[in-house]
Amino acid sequence: MTQTTSTPQPLAGNFWRFAILFSFIVNIILVIVLIVALAFIFEIKNQIAQPLVGGLSQSFAEMNQARIITTIPVNETITVNDSIPVVFDLPLNQQTSVIITESTLVPQTTVYLNGVPIRTNIVLPPGTALPVQLNMVVPVSQTIPVSLKVPVSLNVAVNIPLAQTELSRPFTRLSGVIDPYNTLLNDLPSSWSEAFFGR
16 A cells, blocks of 8 residues: 655645735835834824814804904995985065056055146056065975985994804804813823823
8 A cells, every 4th residue: 555645736835935025024114104104103292283173163253253344445426215204494585576466546645746746546457566675584394305315425343242243153163073072182191201100
């Protein structure tokens, strides 16, 4: 009876040796990367993460407390339609002529005919102009309709708190998203001594 002995396949043995060596090299690289990352982790936290997240948190809080301060130029024409009451006393002191609109009797008037005075009644016909002196105060009380186009040119100062606008809600929401990360970074140690011995 003959015995057969199995000899290892050289290809399979080479593959396993390569796999072990490759795994060993990858593990060494990962360990080196981890050590380097741990060496710079506090620098990353102090120089990058904390200023970035803290700056965002502070900026959102300041934005919610900010004010919109500006000057808006206004150049427009405004149409004014209104009624204005006019009440005043109008003094009159002037000479004028009045026209008689109907026959007017002037009784017992002295008329001179050839130097002889005669008392008689005189009738003035319509359309006769009589010169008169007006000296009186006339009360005026009227309502005057006014329709004007008024050009307006001015600078309007604006001072609006941002918290009273619709922008307040997104800034408050963003601040609520960032604040927990800012608190977490502030609670983390900033150096190896703080990590091992506390603050």
